[in-house]
Amino acid sequence: MIEIRNLCINPPLLLAPMAGLTHSVFRSLLMQLGGVGLLSTEMLSARRLPMENAAVSPFLVSTEEEHPLSYQLLVADKSHLAAAIDRVHQLGGDAIDLNLGCPAPQVRNFGGGSKLVDDTDHLRQLVAEARAHTSLPLTAKIRLGDQLDEARLKSLCRMLEGEGIDLLTVHARLRKEPFSRKPRWEWVGKVKKWLSIPVVTNGGIFSVEDGRRCLELSGADGLMLGRGAAIRPWLFHEIASELYGVNLPLLDVDRPAFYFYFVDQLEKRFRPERRLGRLKEFTHYFSKTYPFGLRLASAVQTSSSVEEARERAGIFFARSSSQPILA
Ligand SMILES: Cc1cc2nc3c(=O)[nH]c(=O)nc-3n(C[C@H](O)[C@H](O)[C@H](O)COP(=O)(O)O)c2cc1C
Structure with a gap:
């Protein structure tokens, strides 16, 4: 402390x-x-x-x-x-x-x-x-x-x-x-x-x-x-x-859930024109936990709206459910 x-x-x-x-x-x-x-x-x-x-x-x-x-x-x-x-x-x-x-x-x-x-x-x-x-x-x-x-x-x-x-x-x-x-x-x-x-x-x-x-x-x-x-x-x-040694609840690393929480909250908290850039920035990093994360990053990078990015991310997650978390 x-x-x-x-x-x-x-x-x-x-x-x-x-x-x-x-x-x-x-x-x-x-x-x-x-x-x-x-x-x-x-x-x-x-x-x-x-x-x-x-x-x-x-x-x-x-x-x-x-x-x-x-x-x-x-x-x-x-x-x-x-x-x-x-x-x-x-x-x-x-x-x-x-x-x-x-x-x-x-x-x-x-x-x-x-x-x-x-x-x-x-x-x-x-x-x-x-x-x-x-x-x-x-x-x-x-x-x-x-x-x-x-x-x-x-x-x-x-x-x-x-x-x-x-x-x-x-x-x-x-x-x-x-x-x-x-x-x-x-x-x-x-x-x-x-x-x-x-x-x-x-x-x-x-x-x-x-x-x-x-x-x-x-x-x-x-x-x-x-x-x-x-x-x-x-x-x-x-x-x-x-x-x-902090005693924290066990962690369930549910990457799609974290990602969609992020997208939902961007939509709740920020004005429309402030959302997509921030989603792209986060995705650039977050995608690196997937062995084929570059696909997620480029799918979101080339999206022209948050809705499109969300849909593309969903497709990526559905195809990648068995991909390990990269160390
Ligand atoms: C996208 C990005 C934005 C950053 N913005 C700031 C900032 O606003 N203020 C700051 O002091 N450092 C900023 N940094 C530097 C980070 O605070 C940190 O010093 C740097 O990323 C090294 O730490 P890391 O290896 O844990 O990322 C930024 C770094 C990155 C990657």
């Missing part, structure tokens, strides 16, 4: 923020399967957040069951922080995360994500401003840096802790390293030794075995799962029971 301020993250298994994926429907699916300690939104523009309509915005729609829920802010200018944080308070958020790791050029170009770590003084002021404005747990998510540079990484992490960050998540890759590269979990072990706040490892955890190995190598206080949870939404349940 991780305790930060008044928040218990139990088990210490966190959902990674993922644009287009970690919305209300996906979070509800995970909550029903169990084993998640802290949910997350995708990155939310601090500038736009105050203007979003929470009743219909796919970034903000949320149900009672989706707790605890952390809101990740994408911010470049500290003048946007106060209003964005007020909005998170008003929405009933349980924690606030600062995105300090996103390497996407469109994010860096406006000064956000990993660009923030290039200017320590500016970042320090930004974190101080966020800290001064909330008593919620304030967390940050970083990558290892541009190059492997222990001194630089240590000074960044210590600065974040010093300015009041309550928990640090480290995506164990350098800024330009693709997701296909083996993560450097042992580097999170270094961060862990430098800090006294909880440190969470992220990157490349797709199975219970990965989780075990990652904990051994990093000595981290917890794990953050991203794509692994989109491929196998029951991965939290598995890791919680096998690595943390």
Whole structure:
């Protein structure tokens, strides 16, 4: 268990923020399967957040069951922080995360994500401003840096802790390293030794075995799962029971049932034009549990409506009922 301020993250298994994926429907699916300690939104523009309509915005729609829920802010200018944080308070958020790791050029170009770590003084002021404005747990998510540079990484992490960050998540890759590269979990072990706040490892955890190995190598206080949870939404349940001894109801991995729950809830919670893209994004990952999952992914990818995608998925599932779940 991780305790930060008044928040218990139990088990210490966190959902990674993922644009287009970690919305209300996906979070509800995970909550029903169990084993998640802290949910997350995708990155939310601090500038736009105050203007979003929470009743219909796919970034903000949320149900009672989706707790605890952390809101990740994408911010470049500290003048946007106060209003964005007020909005998170008003929405009933349980924690606030600062995105300090996103390497996407469109994010860096406006000064956000990993660009923030290039200017320590500016970042320090930004974190101080966020800290001064909330008593919620304030967390940050970083990558290892541009190059492997222990001194630089240590000074960044210590600065974040010093300015009041309550928990640090480290995506164990350098800024330009693709997701296909083996993560450097042992580097999170270094961060862990430098800090006294909880440190969470992220990157490349797709199975219970990965989780075990990652904990051994990093000595981290917890794990953050991203794509692994989109491929196998029951991965939290598995890791919680096998690595943390959480007593959860036995799991019936009924993949079509999970998928159709997802489609039904997209239709209930989101406006028509917001549904198909999210279904395609989820299917891209979820299809990977089937040996012939590419067929599901391309059938849905080429669908022009949710109805068509649902029908095509149904045909795929009917033909694939005996396909094993890929490890
Ligand atoms: C589709 C997608 C969207 C992502 N969006 C975000 C985001 O909004 N904020 C963020 O900090 N990281 C984002 N990431 C990075 C993930 O949070 C995570 O660091 C990365 O996927 C590595 O973890 P994994 O190997 O468990 O997937 C995204 C990753 C993916 C695949």
